Amino acid sequence: MRHSSRRPRSRWLAWLALAAAVLLAGSNSPAAQSSRTSDYLFNDAHVHLTNYIQEGTTMQAFLKVMGDKVGRATLFGIPLQQEWSYALDGARAPTYYLQSDAPLYYYSFTDASIAMAYKSLSKAEQQRFDPMIIGFNPADMYAADHVRRVLETFPGVFEGIGEFTIQKEFVSAKIAGGPPGIQNRALDRLLDFAGEAGLVALIHCDVDMPFAKQGSKPAYLEPMIALMKRHPKTTIIWAHLGLGRVVRPVKDQAAFVVDILKDPALSNVYFDISWDEVAKYLESTPATAARVADIFNRYPDRILFGTDEVAPSDQTKYLRVYYMYDPLWKLLSKDASEKIRKGNYERLFNQARIKVRAWEKTHVKGSGPY
Numbered sequence: 001m002r003h004s005s006r007r008p009r010s011r012w013l014a015w016l017a018l019a020a021a022v023l024l025a026g027s028n029s030p031a032a033q034s035s036r037t038s039d040y041l042f043n044d045a046h047v048h049l050t051n052y053i054q055e056g057t058t059m060q061a062f063l064k065v066m067g068d069k070v071g072r073a074t075l076f077g078i079p080l081q082q083e084w085s086y087a088l089d090g091a092r093a094p095t096y097y098l099q100s101d102a103p104l105y106y107y108s109f110t111d112a113s114i115a116m117a118y119k120s121l122s123k124a125e126q127q128r129f130d131p132m133i134i135g136f137n138p139a140d141m142y143a144a145d146h147v148r149r150v151l152e153t154f155p156g157v158f159e160g161i162g163e164f165t166i167q168k169e170f171v172s173a174k175i176a177g178g179p180p181g182i183q184n185r186a187l188d189r190l191l192d193f194a195g196e197a198g199l200v201a202l203i204h205c206d207v208d209m210p211f212a213k214q215g216s217k218p219a220y221l222e223p224m225i226a227l228m229k230r231h232p233k234t235t236i237i238w239a240h241l242g243l244g245r246v247v248r249p250v251k252d253q254a255a256f257v258v259d260i261l262k263d264p265a266l267s268n269v270y271f272d273i274s275w276d277e278v279a280k281y282l283e284s285t286p287a288t289a290a291r292v293a294d295i296f297n298r299y300p301d302r303i304l305f306g307t308d309e310v311a312p313s314d315q316t317k318y319l320r321v322y323y324m325y326d327p328l329w330k331l332l333s334k335d336a337s338e339k340i341r342k343g344n345y346e347r348l349f350n351q352a353r354i355k356v357r358a359w360e361k362t363h364v365k366g367s368g369p370y
């Protein structure tokens, strides 16, 4: 009797211990982490940790800025460094590309710097970041080799390439060694490798020249579409819907975005709506916002939100672009809003995590410098 009455109690205690263990383990598991992201406002598909002189915020400080509002964020600086030319600018140190005629040059050290800082984070902190490789010259046929070398040197870190720039108003012409050029075959080699390794490619390419003549065909639309079609196995995010600081929505902007979204040969292509400049265009009138919302509601799986903030240092400023989109959020279906703010990001970058880690497993022997 005593024996049998004790047995249920010890079973009960064992069950309690097991339940507690499961709960404790669950709270630290990636699944629990990602289920908690449902409380966040968004995941940031496009944000820069550093500026044009490679200065910015630390990952720890950025995590505090993200706080309980932003679940996950891509992690990259800016590939181009603004040179401080004493001959041109004297003691006036430029911090932005519009502040000097001195050239910009590719700053490859950024990848090592991001990787080392990421590796110093705790596992839980790392879960909130998706690091990208950017320190290559996309005009160089060797660009793909740089990306491969970064994966080999820092396995377990990176999930994408970019944001890198093919065509951007006043930036392209200032790059030492010349602009990348959208016809350049180096881009094909780069995107081939991204596809092979499972890296997401985040590309800035203005769809047109600055101050283009009204009604003229957008200069870079056809070559950009051709480029993306040549790489159906590469996940490509076309940043800012192809818009830029002085590249206003071309007349048929909505039409070309829809053409891309409905083309089965371009199902690898996504758009981000980052940048306050883009938010201004998309929210310019209630009619524009309604037109944009209609497209996004029809293709909710293909659009990602991002801020395009540079080195965000306080939360109010950081969330500004998100709140600029308030009218749009209200016009979206619940499903579309959820996917654009969070779901699409999680799907694309979770896939990249799995694919790139699998590529590293078969191609990288050991870890660290080789």
Ligand SMILES: [Zn+2]
Pocket: 046, 048, 163, 308
């Ligand atoms: Zn950007």
